[in-house]
Amino acid sequence: MSENKKAxxxxxxxxxxxxxxxxxxxxxxxxxxxxxxxxxxxxEKWGYHRYWLAEHHNISAVASSATSVVICHVAQGTSKIRVGSGGIMLPNHAPLVIAEQFGTLESLFPGRIDLGLGRAPGTDQLTAHALRRDLRSHGEDFPEQLAELRAYFDPSLASGRMHVRAVPGEGLNIPIWLLGSSGYSAQLAGMLGLPFAFASHFSPNNTLVALQLYRQYFKPSKVLDKPYAMVAVNVIAAETDEEARYLATTMQQQFLNLVRNHNVPLQPPVDNIDALWNEYEKEAVEQQLGSSIIGNPETVKEKLQNFLDDTQADEIMINASIFDHQARLRSYEIVADITNLQEQRETRI
Known part of the structure; x- marks a missing residue:
C-alpha cells in the first residue's frame, strides 16, 4: 500500500x-x-454528515417505501444534517415526478437535500409491475431517464428545447448521486462526473472493482473536479464483541429470510444463529455480509480503518440492522466516538 493510502x-x-x-x-x-x-x-448531534433513506416496496421489514415523504419527516425534525435518498429507484417513477418531489424538498429545506438514484426496482417483479403498470423498462434506459431528470433541474443539459418544466425543481442545485452494487452505475457516474455511492453492505465482492471502474472512467464536470466515492457498510457496535455478535444475528436473520423468500419484519436476536440455517444458507448469507464490521469499539475502529485502507472511500455510510432501538442508537454513537465526528463537524462548519 502506498504512503498516500496509509495517510x-x-x-x-x-x-x-x-x-x-x-x-x-x-x-x-x-x-x-x-x-x-x-x-x-x-x-445530527453526534456529527454524522448525511442521513439517507432507501426505497423498497412490499417488504415487511422496511417502512421507507414512500421515501420522499420520510425524507421530509426527517428534514423537518432536524436542522443541519443533510437528508436524502439512498436511493430513489428511478425506473419506478416518471423523472418529472422525482424532479418535482425533490424540488419541493429542496425548496423546503434549502441546501440540505441529496438525491441518490438507483436503477434496480428495489422489490420483486410483481410489485415492480404494480408500481410501473408495465415492465418495458428493466433499467436499460436508466441513462436516458437520468438525463431527463437532470434536465428538469438544469435545462441547459437538455438536448433540445424543454417543453415541460419542473415547478418546483428547475434552477435548484440538488446534488445527484448514482448508487450501485456492480460496475454499471460506477462507470456511468464516472463518465458523467457525478458522485458515486456503492452498496458494500450487501455486495461486498464487487466493491473494489466498482470503485476502480468509477475512478478509471471519471471525467471532471461542473459537479466534481475529481472522483468522490461513498461506500456503505454494515456496522454493529456494542460494548463487547460478544454483545455485538449477538445483536448482529438480527441482520443475519434478515438476509437468511431473503434467501428463503420469507417476507417478515426484522427479527429479535438469537443466542445461536447456527441453529437456524443450513450450510448452504450460511454460506450465502456470509457472502452477502462479507464486509460487515461487528464488535466492540476497538474492534470496530480497527476494522473500519482496514476497510478505508482497502476502499480509499471519501466517505463511509453506516447501515445498522439492530432490533432494539436503544442498542441501535448506541452502535451509531460508538462509531461517532471512535471517528471523532463531532470534532470533524465543528471543523467543517
Missing amino acids: KRITDIPFSVLDLSPIVEGGTPSDSFRNTLDLAQHA
Whole structure:
C-alpha cells in the first residue's frame, strides 16, 4: 500500500447514516418513523454528515417505501444534517415526478437535500409491475431517464428545447448521486462526473472493482473536479464483541429470510444463529455480509480503518440492522466516538 493510502484515516473523512426505517417484529410503521427521526436527531448531534433513506416496496421489514415523504419527516425534525435518498429507484417513477418531489424538498429545506438514484426496482417483479403498470423498462434506459431528470433541474443539459418544466425543481442545485452494487452505475457516474455511492453492505465482492471502474472512467464536470466515492457498510457496535455478535444475528436473520423468500419484519436476536440455517444458507448469507464490521469499539475502529485502507472511500455510510432501538442508537454513537465526528463537524462548519 502506498504512503498516500496509509495517510487517510477514519478520523479524517465524513461518516453518514443509511436507514431503511426498519419495522421490527411486534412493531408498527408508526414506531419505525418515530425511531427514524430519533436516530436522525441523535446522528445530527453526534456529527454524522448525511442521513439517507432507501426505497423498497412490499417488504415487511422496511417502512421507507414512500421515501420522499420520510425524507421530509426527517428534514423537518432536524436542522443541519443533510437528508436524502439512498436511493430513489428511478425506473419506478416518471423523472418529472422525482424532479418535482425533490424540488419541493429542496425548496423546503434549502441546501440540505441529496438525491441518490438507483436503477434496480428495489422489490420483486410483481410489485415492480404494480408500481410501473408495465415492465418495458428493466433499467436499460436508466441513462436516458437520468438525463431527463437532470434536465428538469438544469435545462441547459437538455438536448433540445424543454417543453415541460419542473415547478418546483428547475434552477435548484440538488446534488445527484448514482448508487450501485456492480460496475454499471460506477462507470456511468464516472463518465458523467457525478458522485458515486456503492452498496458494500450487501455486495461486498464487487466493491473494489466498482470503485476502480468509477475512478478509471471519471471525467471532471461542473459537479466534481475529481472522483468522490461513498461506500456503505454494515456496522454493529456494542460494548463487547460478544454483545455485538449477538445483536448482529438480527441482520443475519434478515438476509437468511431473503434467501428463503420469507417476507417478515426484522427479527429479535438469537443466542445461536447456527441453529437456524443450513450450510448452504450460511454460506450465502456470509457472502452477502462479507464486509460487515461487528464488535466492540476497538474492534470496530480497527476494522473500519482496514476497510478505508482497502476502499480509499471519501466517505463511509453506516447501515445498522439492530432490533432494539436503544442498542441501535448506541452502535451509531460508538462509531461517532471512535471517528471523532463531532470534532470533524465543528471543523467543517
